Amino acid sequence: MSAQNLAEVVAKAAKAAFEASQLIPSSERVKALCSMRAELEAAKDEILAANRKDLEAARAEVDSGRMSSALLKRLDLDKGDKWESMLQGITDVAELPDPTGKVTYASELDDGLELYRVSCPIGVLLVIFEARPEVVVNIAALAIKSGNAAILKGGKESNETTQLLSKAIQAALSKTSIPSTYIQAIQTRTEVSALLELDRYIDLVIPRGSNSLVRNIQNSTRIPVMGHADGLCSVYLDETADLGKALRIVVDSKTDYPAACNAAETLIVHESLLSTVWPAVAKALLAADVELLCDPPTLFALSSLSPPPANLSSHVYPSSPESYSTEHLSLTLSVTAAPSLAAAVQFINAHSSHHTDSIVTEDEEAAATFCRGVDSAGTFVNASTRFADGFRYGFGTEVGISTGRIHARGPVGLEGLVTYKYMLRSKGEKGHVVGEFGSGEGKKQYKHRQIVADSVPF
Amino acid sequence: MSAQNLAEVVAKAAKAAFEASQLIPSSERVKALCSMRAELEAAKDEILAANRKDLEAARAEVDSGRMSSALLKRLDLDKGDKWESMLQGITDVAELPDPTGKVTYASELDDGLELYRVSCPIGVLLVIFEARPEVVVNIAALAIKSGNAAILKGGKESNETTQLLSKAIQAALSKTSIPSTYIQAIQTRTEVSALLELDRYIDLVIPRGSNSLVRNIQNSTRIPVMGHADGLCSVYLDETADLGKALRIVVDSKTDYPAACNAAETLIVHESLLSTVWPAVAKALLAADVELLCDPPTLFALSSLSPPPANLSSHVYPSSPESYSTEHLSLTLSVTAAPSLAAAVQFINAHSSHHTDSIVTEDEEAAATFCRGVDSAGTFVNASTRFADGFRYGFGTEVGISTGRIHARGPVGLEGLVTYKYMLRSKGEKGHVVGEFGSGEGKKQYKHRQIVADSVPF
Known part of the structure; x- marks a missing residue:
């Protein structure tokens, strides 16, 4: 055959x-x-x-x-x-x-x-x-x-x-x-x-x-496809980021399981942190054997440290524009500075794969702005991107993670494998026809009374 | 440009x-x-x-x-x-x-x-x-x-x-x-x-x-498409169909607005009704100027009536196999006989466009079987197919009717124009990382406690 x-x-x-x-x-x-x-x-x-x-x-x-x-x-x-x-x-x-x-x-x-x-x-x-x-x-x-x-x-x-x-x-x-x-x-x-x-x-x-x-x-079917091609997740260190949280969340997001789709590939650092939080985070990443691809401001901040961090020459390189659209899936992290929260959100929307992005911040308003402004399946506050997972979310199992917006988005549990249908049942003596409803004389009006039911009673 | x-x-x-x-x-x-x-x-x-x-x-x-x-x-x-x-x-x-x-x-x-x-x-x-x-x-x-x-x-x-x-x-x-x-x-x-x-x-x-x-x-895009190409709806008259309901529902489904996608295009008649309910339904349809395309059993049942129905020669024709996959959108109805409920369900699944199909029956079990067995967005009991509509369903408005199974199915209200995202928020003193969870010693377990909330509290 x-x-x-x-x-x-x-x-x-x-x-x-x-x-x-x-x-x-x-x-x-x-x-x-x-x-x-x-x-x-x-x-x-x-x-x-x-x-x-x-x-x-x-x-x-x-x-x-x-x-x-x-x-x-x-x-x-x-x-x-x-x-x-x-x-x-x-x-x-x-x-x-x-x-x-x-x-x-x-x-x-x-x-x-x-x-x-x-x-x-x-x-x-x-x-x-x-x-x-x-x-x-x-x-x-x-x-x-x-x-x-x-x-x-x-x-x-x-x-x-x-x-x-x-x-x-x-x-x-x-x-x-x-x-x-x-x-x-x-x-x-x-x-x-x-x-x-x-x-x-x-x-x-x-x-x-x-x-x-x-x-x-x-690219080769008209049938709907559920899944994700890329997992390009990022962590953004906001102006008010707590150093301890920044260290833990960046290192966990990058190193807990670098080959996973929910591992961070990009770090965005608010400019005001370039000589404070950033060097400490960089040292922790270098100590964990992470290679850093840095834009000029984040690179300069490291190279001008005295003494320079160990591993600087072997683990820190200038980034290229492609660095920020690359899913490394390894101990490599692209790093860039951003002048503001709004710039960071824009950067993420333009570069991420709309999978999961996290902000480290102590500012309530910044957290709310990030969660609403970032157009991804997961928007996190002070938590590792690695939490994006059906088991961790409590679904019991995971069919996969979807970066599409239609049907199912983010980690997909069994719910993603069902759709619905409408069952309509007339118990009327003569059955029901639409010709009886309308605005003319003697016409019926729709009632639309809510029914409380967990399952279909027939 | x-x-x-x-x-x-x-x-x-x-x-x-x-x-x-x-x-x-x-x-x-x-x-x-x-x-x-x-x-x-x-x-x-x-x-x-x-x-x-x-x-x-x-x-x-x-x-x-x-x-x-x-x-x-x-x-x-x-x-x-x-x-x-x-x-x-x-x-x-x-x-x-x-x-x-x-x-x-x-x-x-x-x-x-x-x-x-x-x-x-x-x-x-x-x-x-x-x-x-x-x-x-x-x-x-x-x-x-x-x-x-x-x-x-x-x-x-x-x-x-x-x-x-x-x-x-x-x-x-x-x-x-x-x-x-x-x-x-x-x-x-x-x-x-x-x-x-x-x-x-x-x-x-x-x-x-x-x-x-x-x-x-x-056929020309990779972007998800929401809508329906065909509205090929059918009405099935079951063995126990009530004559009054059959008359009202078939006539309304076909004639209330023949150009609509939720109008019936096919009528399936249980064999046991060929000399009882079917002739009466046919006469009502003919009186409403409906043209009937009949398979041999339903055609024979009409032509052997004495006297034959008025309009027989001008409005009743033999059907062809294509009749049952044609969306007439006019006062034309394809008619076929079925030996059983199971055969009717199979016929509908093979020929309908999975939009809306209705059974006329007095049998509870047949109703349940039809509603579950027919693989359409709407499965109705003793009700006109014309009820398949966002306003009638109570959605306030209608974006369209979808015959797809992904994202939205049937009449689509505003709900069909939204998706969802996951927001994860740590209030922990040190933020949250996944490395702390697991099965080893000193590791945390996920709690998955339900939160009751209508809106996001931040």
């Missing part, structure tokens, strides 16, 4: 499975998750053996310099508590509140005519991710919990592992009334390209991986 | 206006709306004179057969109470609750570390619509109320009118602290094409008009 034909078969089956699943009670989805954990436990030896095959092949690639050892590490499903925490993740998701079937608006339009807005699954998700094989299980759990069908494509390096994981997931589904084509895995990029054309079957694409993966997908 | 350059200037100015407006209190937006009404009232004569120029030009087009007289009617701003209701619309929107600044999730992550999810405007809207000039005012009011900047493109037939309306809107803005480039109008399709490329400045495209307009836009 050609990749096009295969994609069509897979997508059609996913849509049919989604539609069939709409009449199955959500308790069956929880049952599927329990069954999934059991199937994975039963197949553990087999799966880890397949994982070792992937690892061997990858090791050969690393040895010949065609793959990074970081990628190799991510591939290993038997490392530390990865296997156990993958299984625990299924149970955690199963125990989260059902995101579907919740009434978010209800109104009696007329006597006996009741309108309910009810949360419901989106439909068919296409999830594309890179090496980590446990993501298959993670995403399958989220999709099942939220009532969406899903098509999953992992990195080719983990193909052997992914195939057995999906087999276990399908075995689990076959023990429930949910169709087993509810979760399907595909193997090749050609299939992905073909699927990205099928907007009549696929409702949302979720890419999880590198910038270039996300950008390529955004 | 080239269209590309002009589009860039317009889009950049809109984004700058949006960013500047984030620090302006929402009361100023209400002031702008009042001022807008006053400016329009003051310029009434001038605007209606420009409208007459558009009308004269259009009349010449109609006379030469290049324009429909329906389009001509929509152009006339002085017809009936159109002018007055356009002005009243501004006041109505001004009086709606502010959709921004509402807290929808709040949690204390740790002592003194508070997270707020707050509704806020999306950014810059590009709204593209056809002839009706009053839409300029309508959309400008919605954008201003919700805090979004907007770029508006009307039909070329209403250019003279649109220019003066935008002039009055900009005059109103100039009397407030909101930048006057907050609402801008453009004139040519080339500018629209150039704007559709500018996803770094424009956040959402809202097309209001014909299928082909919407489809063309969806």
